Amino acid sequence: MAKVRPLADRVLVRRIEAEEKTAGGIVLPDTAKEKPKEGEIVAVGEGKLLDSGSRSELQVKVGDRVLFTSYAGTEVKIDGEEFLIMREEDILAVRQ
Amino acid sequence: MAKVRPLADRVLVRRIEAEEKTAGGIVLPDTAKEKPKEGEIVAVGEGKLLDSGSRSELQVKVGDRVLFTSYAGTEVKIDGEEFLIMREEDILAVRQ
Amino acid sequence: MAKVRPLADRVLVRRIEAEEKTAGGIVLPDTAKEKPKEGEIVAVGEGKLLDSGSRSELQVKVGDRVLFTSYAGTEVKIDGEEFLIMREEDILAVRQ
Amino acid sequence: MAKVRPLADRVLVRRIEAEEKTAGGIVLPDTAKEKPKEGEIVAVGEGKLLDSGSRSELQVKVGDRVLFTSYAGTEVKIDGEEFLIMREEDILAVRQ
Amino acid sequence: MAKVRPLADRVLVRRIEAEEKTAGGIVLPDTAKEKPKEGEIVAVGEGKLLDSGSRSELQVKVGDRVLFTSYAGTEVKIDGEEFLIMREEDILAVRQ
Amino acid sequence: MAKVRPLADRVLVRRIEAEEKTAGGIVLPDTAKEKPKEGEIVAVGEGKLLDSGSRSELQVKVGDRVLFTSYAGTEVKIDGEEFLIMREEDILAVRQ
Amino acid sequence: MAKVRPLADRVLVRRIEAEEKTAGGIVLPDTAKEKPKEGEIVAVGEGKLLDSGSRSELQVKVGDRVLFTSYAGTEVKIDGEEFLIMREEDILAVRQ
Numbered sequence: 221m222a223k224v225r226p227l228a229d230r231v232l233v234r235r236i237e238a239e240e241k242t243a244g245g246i247v248l249p250d251t252a253k254e255k256p257k258e259g260e261i262v263a264v265g266e267g268k269l270l271d272s273g274s275r276s277e278l279q280v281k282v283g284d285r286v287l288f289t290s291y292a293g294t295e296v297k298i299d300g301e302e303f304l305i306m307r308e309e310d311i312l313a314v315r316q
Numbered sequence: 317m318a319k320v321r322p323l324a325d326r327v328l329v330r331r332i333e334a335e336e337k338t339a340g341g342i343v344l345p346d347t348a349k350e351k352p353k354e355g356e357i358v359a360v361g362e363g364k365l366l367d368s369g370s371r372s373e374l375q376v377k378v379g380d381r382v383l384f385t386s387y388a389g390t391e392v393k394i395d396g397e398e399f400l401i402m403r404e405e406d407i408l409a410v411r412q
Numbered sequence: 413m414a415k416v417r418p419l420a421d422r423v424l425v426r427r428i429e430a431e432e433k434t435a436g437g438i439v440l441p442d443t444a445k446e447k448p449k450e451g452e453i454v455a456v457g458e459g460k461l462l463d464s465g466s467r468s469e470l471q472v473k474v475g476d477r478v479l480f481t482s483y484a485g486t487e488v489k490i491d492g493e494e495f496l497i498m499r500e501e502d503i504l505a506v507r508q
Numbered sequence: 509m510a511k512v513r514p515l516a517d518r519v520l521v522r523r524i525e526a527e528e529k530t531a532g533g534i535v536l537p538d539t540a541k542e543k544p545k546e547g548e549i550v551a552v553g554e555g556k557l558l559d560s561g562s563r564s565e566l567q568v569k570v571g572d573r574v575l576f577t578s579y580a581g582t583e584v585k586i587d588g589e590e591f592l593i594m595r596e597e598d599i600l601a602v603r604q
Numbered sequence: 605m606a607k608v609r610p611l612a613d614r615v616l617v618r619r620i621e622a623e624e625k626t627a628g629g630i631v632l633p634d635t636a637k638e639k640p641k642e643g644e645i646v647a648v649g650e651g652k653l654l655d656s657g658s659r660s661e662l663q664v665k666v667g668d669r670v671l672f673t674s675y676a677g678t679e680v681k682i683d684g685e686e687f688l689i690m691r692e693e694d695i696l697a698v699r700q
Numbered sequence: 701m702a703k704v705r706p707l708a709d710r711v712l713v714r715r716i717e718a719e720e721k722t723a724g725g726i727v728l729p730d731t732a733k734e735k736p737k738e739g740e741i742v743a744v745g746e747g748k749l750l751d752s753g754s755r756s757e758l759q760v761k762v763g764d765r766v767l768f769t770s771y772a773g774t775e776v777k778i779d780g781e782e783f784l785i786m787r788e789e790d791i792l793a794v795r796q
Numbered sequence: 797m798a799k800v801r802p803l804a805d806r807v808l809v810r811r812i813e814a815e816e817k818t819a820g821g822i823v824l825p826d827t828a829k830e831k832p833k834e835g836e837i838v839a840v841g842e843g844k845l846l847d848s849g850s851r852s853e854l855q856v857k858v859g860d861r862v863l864f865t866s867y868a869g870t871e872v873k874i875d876g877e878e879f880l881i882m883r884e885e886d887i888l889a890v891r892q
Contacts, residue, residue: 225505256390269468272368272462276365279323296505366561370561409512409513409515410515419692419697458663463654465654488696564753575785600776601707601712602704603703609889609890610888611890650855657852689863748845750847750849767872792870795801
């Protein structure tokens with residue numbers, strides 16, 4: 221489905237709204253601390269460039285449901301739908 | 317039990333409250349200095365990416381009771397329970 | 413067509429205006445967040461210098477349509493047309 | 509005796525008070541400059557992670573009497589006694 | 605002609621004035637963005653020191669006409685003529 | 701004589717006062733610029749940790765008379781005499 | 797002649813005054829930009845420490861006439877004459 225290929229260690233993420241999350245069992249707490257957001261990986265880059273010149277494979281794959289920091293990513297609209305492009309670094313964890 | 321898999325050198329931590337700590341013998345002092353908090357490792361990532369492209373194994377494992385800096389981690393609620401996702405870097409020591 | 417050869421991990425980009433983008437299906441959202449811009453790669457450099465002394469091949473090639481951060485690049489006019497010279501680092505993704 | 513295992517290049521230090529130091533012959537000067545503090549190593553970590561993935565052995569061992577910068581470490585109480593957890597980087601020298 | 609040998613990844617550049625550029629077809633735009641300047645390479649250094657101890661050959665050579673960032677370089681007068689000494693890093697592209 | 705062993709790339713320095721320096725022929729100028737101080741190396745560390753895990757031998761040895769930046773080092777008193785513990789990085793040159 | 801041995805990638809420089817420079821043909825321009833100063837290398841260090849543990853040979857040698865940034869170096873007086881100790885990094889070019 222993805223119409224863009226993220227570069228390097230970037231991923232394309234479709235944000236999942238709070239309503240869906242309640243069903244999935246993960247709810248983000250309501251405190252003063254920075255709160256992660258949730259989304260689904262739609263496309264992944266080729267990986268971060270290593271000193272050796274090769275690239276490290278990403279730890280996330282298309283379809284993964286991920287938690288990421290709230291300040292992560294750049295918004296982009298593709299065919300009228302909003303996505304986020306962010307670095308894998310900004311992803312905290314994958315739901316299992 | 318863990319429903320999320322932390323990425324890279326991150327761990328999922330269940331915070332242990334002060335009441336439990338008194339029983340365990342470790343009490344945090346009441347001074348102006350930064351005070352570590354205590355918790356239990358619930359899930360660990362695959363390790364930090366090295367220049368060689370491989371990953372360094374974490375020094376903590378599921379079940380470890382750890383002391384970490386008070387500003388460490390991002391809060392996340394899973395099935396109604398609060399956890400912290402933090403980097404191994406923010407863990408000071410493991411209780412033995 | 414390109415009359416300049418970018419150095420290292422830099423690329424020469426012809427900016428694509430908003431009118432063209434509507435046709436292509438990618439529209440940038442209208443929020444407070446930083447918004448990427450779109451363009452076409454016109455020339456690429458030899459790649460970033462690695463510690464080994466060799467260079468890493470760029471992930472984009474001439475003709476690629478790319479999304480890049482809005483603050484990316486230095487403007488330059490060649491034969492009356494405006495271009496941007498930017499680092500590959502500032503390119504978020506390639507349209508497919 | 510140590511009930512905690514410090515991570516990486518961290519050490520657990522029992523602070524030595526000024527009274528003991530007078531006997532030992534080392535007294536810290538009374539000027540405006542930053543003044544080191546003195547303590548005894550109670551536990552050591554496995555060492556700092558190297559790019560190769562191995563760890564560098566620490567230069568201090570349990571029982572060493574060390575001078576460290578006054579702003580070093582995080583305080584922690586174990587069985588009612590106060591300790592400091594600090595990085596080896598913050599240790600200036602070992603008494604012989 | 606050059607009476608100085610730049611060190612490391614530095615180059616000696618003779619600035620080309622705006623009048624010459626009009627003839628050459630490259631004109632710098634008149635906007636608020638940072639605008640590159642144009643010049644000719646008069647001398648080059650031996651290259652940047654790599655971790656291996658060898659040096660990376662520069663991507664520009666004597667005679668190249670280059671675009672560089674406007675804040676690049678240190679001015680120096682040799683035999684009454686003004687030059688700029690700058691790092692290759694500050695050169696954006698070479699005219700072909 | 702040294703009762704402390706500096707760690708890593710640190711050295712123990714006995715400061716030499718201005719009176720001695722006049723005799724030795726090196727006098728520090730009286731301007732607004734930062735002025736180096738002079739001292740004698742009393743003990744040296746094992747060297748800076750390299751990425752390979754080995755240590756680089758220090759360029760100074762016990763007995764060397766050195767010039768160092770005035771803001772260098774942490775003061776420490778041993779048997780009533782004041783010393784400085786500083787990094788080799790802060791030493792500018794050795795007198796010959 | 798040099799009575800001090802600079803450490804690592806440092807050099808000892810005897811500053812050359814403006815009167816001498818007029819004769820040599822190099823005059824520094826009178827603008828708002830940072831202006832390099834001129835001097836002669838009197839002594840050189842063993843070179844910068846590389847990750848491999850070896851040292852990179854300096855690109856300048858005793859007797860070289862160099863241009864360096866005006867804020868470079870620490871002043872030191874040896875036998876009543878003023879010198880500068882600076883890092884090779886601060887040297888822009890060598891006169892030929």
